[in-house]
Amino acid sequence: MDKTINQKAWFLVLPVFLVVAFSAVIPLMTVVNYSMQDTFGNNQFFWNGVGWFKELLDPSTDLGGRFLASLGRNLFFSLVILAIEVPLGIVIALSMPREGWTVAACLVILALPLLIPWNVVGTIWQIFGRPDIGLLGYTLNSLGINYNYVSNEIDAWVTVIVMDVWHWTSLVALLCYAGLKSIPDAYYQAAQIDGASRWAVFTAIQLPKMNRVLLIAVLLRFMDSFMIYTEPFVVTGGGPGNSTTFVSIELVKIALGQFDLGKAAALSLVYNLIILIVCWVFYTVMTNAGVERKTQAEKEPAAELKPAGALQPAHALQPKEGVA
Amino acid sequence: MHSIPGRRVIMALFLIFLLLPIYWLVNMSFKTNSEIVSTMTLWPHTPTLQHYKRIFTDESWYSGYINSLEYVVLNTIISITVALPAAYAFSRYRFLGDKHLFFWLLSNRMAPAAVYALPFFNLYSAIGLFDTPWAVALAHCIFNVPLAVWILEGFVSGVPREIDETAFLDGYSFPRFFVKILIPLIASGIGVAAFFCFMFSWVELLLARTLTSVQAKPIAAIMTRTVSAAGMDWGLLAAAGVLTIIPGALVIWFVRNYIARGFALGRV
Numbered sequence: 001m002d003k004t005i006n007q008k009a010w011f012l013v014l015p016v017f018l019v020v021a022f023s024a025v026i027p028l029m030t031v032v033n034y035s036m037q038d039t040f041g042n043n044q045f046f047w048n049g050v051g052w053f054k055e056l057l058d059p060s061t062d063l064g065g066r067f068l069a070s071l072g073r074n075l076f077f078s079l080v081i082l083a084i085e086v087p088l089g090i091v092i093a094l095s096m097p098r099e100g101w102t103v104a105a106c107l108v109i110l111a112l113p114l115l116i117p118w119n120v121v122g123t124i125w126q127i128f129g130r131p132d133i134g135l136l137g138y139t140l141n142s143l144g145i146n147y148n149y150v151s152n153e154i155d156a157w158v159t160v161i162v163m164d165v166w167h168w169t170s171l172v173a174l175l176c177y178a179g180l181k182s183i184p185d186a187y188y189q190a191a192q193i194d195g196a197s198r199w200a201v202f203t204a205i206q207l208p209k210m211n212r213v214l215l216i217a218v219l220l221r222f223m224d225s226f227m228i229y230t231e232p233f234v235v236t237g238g239g240p241g242n243s244t245t246f247v248s249i250e251l252v253k254i255a256l257g258q259f260d261l262g263k264a265a266a267l268s269l270v271y272n273l274i275i276l277i278v279c280w281v282f283y284t285v286m287t288n289a290g291v292e293r294k295t296q297a298e299k300e301p302a303a304e305l306k307p308a309g310a311l312q313p314a315h316a317l318q319p320k321e322g323v324a
Numbered sequence: 325m326h327s328i329p330g331r332r333v334i335m336a337l338f339l340i341f342l343l344l345p346i347y348w349l350v351n352m353s354f355k356t357n358s359e360i361v362s363t364m365t366l367w368p369h370t371p372t373l374q375h376y377k378r379i380f381t382d383e384s385w386y387s388g389y390i391n392s393l394e395y396v397v398l399n400t401i402i403s404i405t406v407a408l409p410a411a412y413a414f415s416r417y418r419f420l421g422d423k424h425l426f427f428w429l430l431s432n433r434m435a436p437a438a439v440y441a442l443p444f445f446n447l448y449s450a451i452g453l454f455d456t457p458w459a460v461a462l463a464h465c466i467f468n469v470p471l472a473v474w475i476l477e478g479f480v481s482g483v484p485r486e487i488d489e490t491a492f493l494d495g496y497s498f499p500r501f502f503v504k505i506l507i508p509l510i511a512s513g514i515g516v517a518a519f520f521c522f523m524f525s526w527v528e529l530l531l532a533r534t535l536t537s538v539q540a541k542p543i544a545a546i547m548t549r550t551v552s553a554a555g556m557d558w559g560l561l562a563a564a565g566v567l568t569i570i571p572g573a574l575v576i577w578f579v580r581n582y583i584a585r586g587f588a589l590g591r592v
Contacts, residue, residue: 030447091334109342178585
C-alpha cells in the first residue's frame with residue numbers, strides 16, 4: 001500500500017490549510033509584531049527590538065522573574081504529575097477486569113472525568129475541597145488535619161495535583177489498556193510454559209509492548225500539564241500569593257489583565273517555542289510508530305483493518321450510535 | 325493474564341476516587357442552600373429541584389447553554405467538513421510538503437490557548453465577529469481541525485484502496501464517490517471524530533470566554549461569574565456543573581472504545 005504521489009491532493013487539503021492558517025498564522029504574526037514594540041495605549045506603538053526578550057530571560061527584572069518563576073513551577077508540576085499518573089495509570093490498566101460487562105462499566109467510569117468541562121473540574125474540586133461544605137476538606141479537618149487550599153500553599157498544591165490525577169490518570173490508563181489488549185495470547189502462553197513470574201511477564205512482555213503508547217501518554221500528559229490553565233485558575237486563582245500561578249495563568253494575567261501587549265507577546269513566543277520543541281519529539285515518535293504499524297500490517301495482512309492497538313474494529317460502532 | 329494481584333480492590337478504590345467528587349457535586353445540586361451551608365449531610369435530607377428550575381427558567385442561565393451548543397455545533401460541522409477531504413488526501417497520496425503540513429497541524433493542536441487569546445481577541449474584533457458564536461467556532465478550529473484530520477485519516481486508511489479504484493472504473497466522479505461511497509463506509513469514524521470535536525470544544529473555556537462578552541457568552545463563563553460574585557450560590561453552581569457533564573455522560577457509552585484513540589490523536 002504505497003501512497004501514490006499526486007500534487008492535486010493539495011486541493012483536498014486546501015480547506016484545512018486555509019481554516020487553520022486563518023486561526024493560526026494571522027494571530028501569530030500579530031504576536032511577533034507586538035513582541036517587538038511597546039505601547040502607552042491609544043494605539044501608539046514604539047519600536048522596542050528584542051528588549052522584551054532580554055527582559056524575559058533576565059531573572060532580575062519584574063517580567064523575567066515572574067516568567068522564570070512560573071516556568072519553574074510549571075515544570076515541577078508537570079514532573080510531579082508524570083511521576084504519579086504514569087505508574088498509577090499502568091497499575092489501573094493492569095487491574096482492568098478481563099471480560100464481561102464489568103469491562104465496559106470500568107471503561108465508562110474511567111472516561112467520565114475526561115469529558116467534563118475543565119472549569120467544571122475546577123468547580124467540582126473547589127466544592128469538594130472546601131473545609132466548610134466539601135466532603136474532603138470537612139473530613140480532613142475533622143480528622144485533625146488543618147487543611148485549607150485557599151490560604152495554605154502546600155494544601156493548594158496538593159489540591160491541584162490530586163485534581164489533575166483525578167482528571168487525567170484515566171487517559172494514561174486507557175492508553176495503556178489499549179496497548180495491553182494488542183498483546184497476543186500466545187505471548188502469555190509461552191511465558192506460562194517457561195514458568196515466568198508475574199513480574200517477569202510485566203517487564204519482559206507487557207512493558208516493552210506498551211512502550212509506544214506509554215511514550216504517547218507521557219508526551220500528551222506533559223504537553224497538557226505544561227499549558228494547564230482553567231482547572232487551577234478556577235480552584236486557586238493562581239494563589240495563595242503566586243504559588244500556583246503557572247505559565248498560562250501568568251500569560252493571561254499580563255495579556256488580558258494588564259493589556260501589556262509587548263510583554264505578553266514576547267512571553268507567548270518563548271512559550272510557543274518550548275511547546276514546538278516538545279511537539280517535534282512527539283511527531284518523531286508518532287511517525288516512527290506509524291512506520292512500525294505499517295511493517296506490522298505487511299507481516300499479517302489480516303491486521304490491516306485494525307490499526308495496531310485499536311480496541312475494536314471500526315464496524316463495532318454502529319453509524320447511528322456514532323452520530324448521537 | 326494481563327492482570328495483577330489485588331486488581332479488584334485497586335480498581336474499586338480508583339473508581340470510588342473518580343466518582344466521589346462527582347457524587348458530591350450531584351448531591352450538592354439537590355440540596356437547599358441553607359442545608360449546604362449549615363450542616364454536613366452525605367445525601368440531601370430535603371431534596372429540592374429549585375436550582376435546576378432556576379436554570380431552566382432564568383434566561384441569563386439557560387441562554388448560556390444555548391450559546392455554548394451553538395458554537396460547539398458550528399465548530400463540529402466546520403471541522404468535519406474541511407477535515408474529510410484532507411483526511412482522504414493524507415491517507416491516499418503523497419504530495420509536496422505533506423509531512424511538514426502534518427507537523428504544522430500538530431503544533432497547532434498543541435499550542436497553548438493562552439497564547440492565542442489576545443491575538444484572537446484583536447482579530448475577531450477587527451473583522452466584526454467578536455461576541456458571536458462564529459468567533460468561538462472558528463477559534464476552536466485551531467485544535468479541532470487537526471484532531472478531526474487525524475481521527476478520520478485512521479478510518480480512511482482502513483478502507484481498502486481497491487474500493488476507490490473500482491468506483492472510479494465504474495465512472496464515479498470524485499465528489500460522487502466521496503459522498504456515495506466513502507462517507508457511508510467511514511460513517512462510524514465520522515461519528516467518533518464529531519464526538520471528539522464536540523467534546524473538546526465543549527470543555528474549552530479560555531478562548532470561549534475571551535471571545536464573547538454578552539450575546540454569545542458560554543455557560544462556562546456564566547458559571548465563573550457566579551463564583552466570583554459575593555454571597556455564593558453553591559447549589560446553583562453545582563446544578564449548572566451537573567448540566568454541563570450530561571452531554572459527555574450521555575454519549576460516553578457509544579464511544580467508550582474510542583476514548584484512548586481520540587485523545588491520542590488517532591495514533592493508538
